[in-house]
Structure formats: structure tokens, C-alpha cells
Amino acid sequence: MPALHELQRAVYRSLVARDDDATAYIRADSVAAAERLCIYRNTVYVTLTNALRLSFPAVQRLVGAEFFDASAQNFIEGELPHGAYLDDYGAGFPDFLARFSPAASVPYLSDVARLEWAVSRGLHAPDATPLDLAALGAVGEGDHGRVRFVPHPSVSLLQASYPVDAIWRAVLEQNDAALGAIDLGDTPVWLLIQRLPTGIDVRRLSEPAWRCTSALCAGQPLEEAVEPASGIDVSALLAEHLTAGRFIAFNIKEPIAAAQALASVP
Amino acid sequence: MTVRSAEWMKRNSIPAQAGIGLRFQHHQAVAEARPDVAWLEVHTENYMGGGSPLAYLDAIRRDYPIALHGVGLSLGSAEGLDLGHLERIRQVVEHFGPGLVSEHLSWSVVGGVYLADLLPLPMTEEALTVVCRHVEQTQAYLKRQILIENPSSYLQYRHATIPEWEFIAAVAARTGCGILCDVNNIYVSSSNHGWDPSVYLAALPADAIGEIHLAGHTVRQLETGHTLRIDDHSARVAAEVWMLYEEALARFGARPTLIEWDNNIPPLAVLLDEAAHAAALLQTTKRADRARAA
Numbered sequence: 001m002p003a004l005h006e007l008q009r010a011v012y013r014s015l016v017a018r019d020d021d022a023t024a025y026i027r028a029d030s031v032a033a034a035e036r037l038c039i040y041r042n043t044v045y046v047t048l049t050n051a052l053r054l055s056f057p058a059v060q061r062l063v064g065a066e067f068f069d070a071s072a073q074n075f076i077e078g079e080l081p082h083g084a085y086l087d088d089y090g091a092g093f094p095d096f097l098a099r100f101s102p103a104a105s106v107p108y109l110s111d112v113a114r115l116e117w118a119v120s121r122g123l124h125a126p127d128a129t130p131l132d133l134a135a136l137g138a139v140g141e142g143d144h145g146r147v148r149f150v151p152h153p154s155v156s157l158l159q160a161s162y163p164v165d166a167i168w169r170a171v172l173e174q175n176d177a178a179l180g181a182i183d184l185g186d187t188p189v190w191l192l193i194q195r196l197p198t199g200i201d202v203r204r205l206s207e208p209a210w211r212c213t214s215a216l217c218a219g220q221p222l223e224e225a226v227e228p229a230s231g232i233d234v235s236a237l238l239a240e241h242l243t244a245g246r247f248i249a250f251n252i253k254e255p256i257a258a259a260q261a262l263a264s265v266p
Numbered sequence: 267m268t269v270r271s272a273e274w275m276k277r278n279s280i281p282a283q284a285g286i287g288l289r290f291q292h293h294q295a296v297a298e299a300r301p302d303v304a305w306l307e308v309h310t311e312n313y314m315g316g317g318s319p320l321a322y323l324d325a326i327r328r329d330y331p332i333a334l335h336g337v338g339l340s341l342g343s344a345e346g347l348d349l350g351h352l353e354r355i356r357q358v359v360e361h362f363g364p365g366l367v368s369e370h371l372s373w374s375v376v377g378g379v380y381l382a383d384l385l386p387l388p389m390t391e392e393a394l395t396v397v398c399r400h401v402e403q404t405q406a407y408l409k410r411q412i413l414i415e416n417p418s419s420y421l422q423y424r425h426a427t428i429p430e431w432e433f434i435a436a437v438a439a440r441t442g443c444g445i446l447c448d449v450n451n452i453y454v455s456s457s458n459h460g461w462d463p464s465v466y467l468a469a470l471p472a473d474a475i476g477e478i479h480l481a482g483h484t485v486r487q488l489e490t491g492h493t494l495r496i497d498d499h500s501a502r503v504a505a506e507v508w509m510l511y512e513e514a515l516a517r518f519g520a521r522p523t524l525i526e527w528d529n530n531i532p533p534l535a536v537l538l539d540e541a542a543h544a545a546a547l548l549q550t551t552k553r554a555d556r557a558r559a560a
Binding site: 001002003004005007008009011012015016025026027030031032033035036037039040043044047048051080081082083084085086087123124125126127128153154195199 | 311314315316317318320337338339340342343344345348350351354373374375376377378379380381382383385387388390392393396420421422423424425488490492494496
């Protein structure tokens with residue numbers, strides 16, 4: 001008689017590695033043990049494939065449902081979720097697509113997937129109240145350079161070698177004319193992704209503005225974050241970030257961990 | 267910690283009436299039409315993030331009592347509960363102040379990996395000890411009673427020693443948890459394993475039944491000629507399941523009853539129609555109980 005942990009490991013191996021360890025523990029009568037296990041294996045794969053489908057709709061449209069399902073099956077076999085909160089599942093899918101040789105003919109696919117993952121993270125990020133501008137206004141001028149910001153949890157930054165924002169939008173809008181007009185040899189894109197009350201916002205920044213914003217979101221003090229931004233209007237950029245609610249807290253002394261700052265948000 | 271008034275608690279308790287499982291597809295329809303249904307239940311895992319799902323449910327819950335139904339806590343995992351997941355559940359419970367909180371008598375997690383299905387437990391003394399420990403841990407962590415739901419299953423283990431109905435009754439007796447009696451699951455499992463669903467119902471303690479689930483299932487014809495019933499929540503409640511539901515009501519009395527639908531989700535009106543059928547049977551039960559009392 002197997003101990004519970006032994007049995008659960010055997011079922012895991014049967015469902016994922018398709019060995020028949022668990023069949024010995026299952027009552028086989030009119031229906032074979034393997035066939036009974038197959039019902040569970042099917043549900044696991046269908047559920048996880050659906051979770052990926054929800055997070056990567058443009059990837060699915062680009063490659064078609066059949067190819068997507070086959071890719072998902074491959075990915076799932078190598079990387080099962082580590083928890084039951086499935087909105088968190090799929091972080092590794094863009095890298096998987098980059099390695100997945102059948103997808104090599106679509107060189108921008110993994111970058112589109114990276115954008116979709118950032119969009120998905122943005123959509124599911126916790127709610128947080130944007131920074132109170134009055135509090136920021138109270139900071140003395142001498143301290144401005146030492147201000148460190150905490151980004152809104154829905155904000156992320158992405159750099160891609162292809163115009164993935166245009167591809168993503170055209171694919172989801174099923175706009176073939178727009179898709180056909182995209183020049184893949186176009187310059188790299190520097191993107192900011194954020195959830196707004198109206199929905200997800202994906203916008204292009206200039207490279208210096210993107211580098212400065214990345215530094216700010218990583219918690220670097222203002223005076224250091226502006227270094228890569230020579231030649232752009234940093235105060236205009238900062239004003240845009242603040243107006244759009246991209247920061248939720250600030251600190252003028254020590255670096256603060258985003259989690260600590262979040263805990264103090266009502 | 268959110269402060270709740272007694273009046274608020276009363277308003278949010280789940281009545282012994284018919285409700286429906288709310289899925290994303292119907293967020294907008296429910297928010298706009300405010301259909302005449304007594305309560306709503308959602309999957310806990312769908313509200314662990316922020317943004318639009320949370321905003322919709324915040325708005326909807328002002329007009330409806332809400333129950334939370336978890337699919338991922340894996341109460342039967344030998345390796346212990348995923349404390350990160352338990353904490354996420356606590357946060358959702360704290361946010362919505364649900365009238366009922368439920369989980370399944372099953373397991374999904376092994377080696378830190380989540381197998382996305384409600385996998386069957388061996389009905390053994392060891393599994394009973396593990397489940398009871400985890401139910402107690404969960405109730406202590408959430409500071410409230412939870413309900414556990416009987417699963418539908420497609421296999422039984424050779425070394426099982428306890429009938430499933432005795433197992434679930436024992437969990438309730440030992441931990442003080444309630445039972446979410448899924449009548450469709452009883453029907454599906456009984457059909458798949460050759461059990462008598464009436465024996466199953468009769469073994470459950472009426473006092474512990476806090477909620478009833480109803481859903482549709484499909485019949486799968488296997489190549490060998492045998493059939494298995496698959497609990498896919500993709501159809502109307504089967505006629506045989508409605509009959510078993512009447513038997514459950516006669517045995518337990520009127521209980522909060524939920525219509526679940528998760529695949530090929532139809533327009534809201536279809537769910538409301540199913541709920542209306544359950545509501546009519548609940549009314550009949552209440553009238554019969556009143557007549558008996560008088």
C-alpha cells in the first residue's frame with residue numbers, strides 16, 4: 001500500500017511523464033486504469049492551455065490554434081505551474097517560443113509573447129493608489145535629486161527588436177491592412193505598458209526616456225536616473241509619469257522595496 | 267482587518283435560495299441587468315489580482331451576497347498546504363467578506379507543482395488525517411468555517427478502505443467544517459463507480475450541509491463500449507440529477523443551491539432559467555417543511 005506522498009508522486013509521473021507507475025494503484029475493471037488517468041491528464045493540459053490562450057491571444061492568432069496547442073503542450077510538459085493562481089502561469093512561455101524550433105520561421109513571435117506577458121501582468125496586477133502629488137510637492141528643492149519612486153504594480157517596460165506593439169494591435173484588431181503595412185526592418189521599440197482605468201495602455205517611448213523611466217522604476221534616485229536621458233526634457237517626462245499615475249510612493253532616503261511600499265498603501 | 271456591522275453580515279449571508287456561478291463572460295450582463303437571483307458564487311482564484319475583474323465584482327457585490335469557491339487549495343496534498351496560496355485566499359476573503367467559503371475534497375499539488383485538476387484522494391485513514399489537518403489549518407488561518415465539496419471522480423484506488431460518503435462525513439465531524447454537497451458529482455461518481463447515490467446522500471449529516479451544487483455533465487462513450495460520465499459543467503442539469511436534488515432537499519431541507527456552468531458558457535438567461543427551476547423545488551421543500559412543522 002503506497003503512502004499518500006508516494007501515490008501522489010506516481011500520479012504526477014503518470015500524468016506528466018506518461019509512465020505507468022500509478023496504474024498499479026488503480027482499480028481496473030471495465031475501464032483500464034490508463035484510460036481513467038487519461039481523463040485527468042486531458043483536463044490538466046486543457047486547463048493550462050486555456051490559461052496560456054487567455055494570456056497570449058495574439059500569439060495564438062499569429063500561429064493558429066493547432067500550432068498554439070502543440071506549442072503549449074510542449075511548454076507545459078517542461079514547465080508546470082508552481083501554484084494554483086493561474087494568472088501567474090506563463091512567464092516562461094516567451095523564452096520557450098524563442099527556443100522552440102518549429103516557431104523559428106516567425107522571428108518576432110517570442111517578442112510578441114513578451115509584450116503579451118507584460119500586458120497580462122498589467123491586467124492582473126494588484127490595485128494601488130497613485131502617488132499623492134501634494135506630498136511630493138512638499139519635498140524641499142535640495143532633496144529632489146534623492147527622490148526614489150515606487151512604480152505602480154501594473155507598470156512594466158519592454159524593449160523589442162521588432163515593432164511588436166504594432167503587430168500585437170493589428171493582430172488583435174484583425175486588421176490585415178495594418179499588419180501588412182508593418183515594416184519588420186523598422187527600428188527597435190522601447191515600450192511602456194500600464195493598466196489604466198480604461199484598459200491596458202501600450203506606448204512607445206524614446207530610447208533615452210525609456211532608459212530613464214526604467215531606472216526610476218528600478219528605484220534609482222532621480223539624479224542618477226536622469227543620466228541616460230541627456231537631450232530630453234526630464235521634467236516633462238516626470239510630469240507625464242506622475243499625471244498618468246505610474247508611481248505610487250516615493251522616498252528620499254533609503255531605497256525602498258516595492259513590497260514594503262505597497263503594504264503602506266491603504 | 268475590515269470592520270463589518272451585524273447588519274452587513276446578515277445582508278451578506280447566503281440564503282437557502284437559488285444562486286448562479288458568476289463567470290467573467292457574465293460580469294457585464296449582471297452588472298447592467300441586475301438579474302433576479304438570490305446570490306452569486308465566484309471562483310476565488312479569479313479574484314486574486316486587481317483591475318477589472320475586481321472592480322466588476324466590487325460593484326456587483328453591493329447588490330448580491332457572494333460566496334467564494336476555491337479550486338486550488340489542494341486540501342489532500344501529502345506535502346502540506348501552499349501557504350502562499352492560502353494567504354491569497356485570505357486576502358480575497360478579507361476583501362469581499364463572503365457568506366460562504368468552500369474548497370474541494372481532492373488534491374492538485376505535488377512536489378510544489380500544481381496539476382490543474384481536482385485529483386482523487388485514496389479513501390484511507392492516512393488521507394483522512396491529512397485532509398482533516400489541512401481543513402483545521404485553513405479554518406484557523408481564515409478564522410472561519412469552510413465547506414468542503416465532494417468531487418466527481420473517474421477512478422478509485424485499490425487500497426481505499428473508507429467509502430467516500432463516510433470519509434467526507436468524518437472530515438465534517440472531526441473538523442467542524444461544513445459540506446458542500448455537489449449532487450451532480452454524487453450522480454457522476456456513483457454512475458462511474460457503481461455506487462448507490464441514495465446511500466451516499468443518506469450518509470451525509472444534514473446539519474453539516476451548508477450548500478448544494480448543481481451542474482451539467484456529459485456521457486463519454488469509450489472505445490471498449492463502456493461509458494463514463496464526465497463532470498465538465500458544459501450543459502443543463504440532467505433530469506436524473508434534478509431527481510437526486512429533490513431527494514437531497516427532502517433529506518437535508520432547503521439549502522443554498524448553486525447552478526455552475528464552466529464550459530461552452532451559455533447566455534445568462536439560460537443559467538437564470540436553471541436557477542429558477544432550483545428555486546421552484548426549494549419553494550416546494552420549504553412549503554412541505556412548514557406544513558410538517560404545523
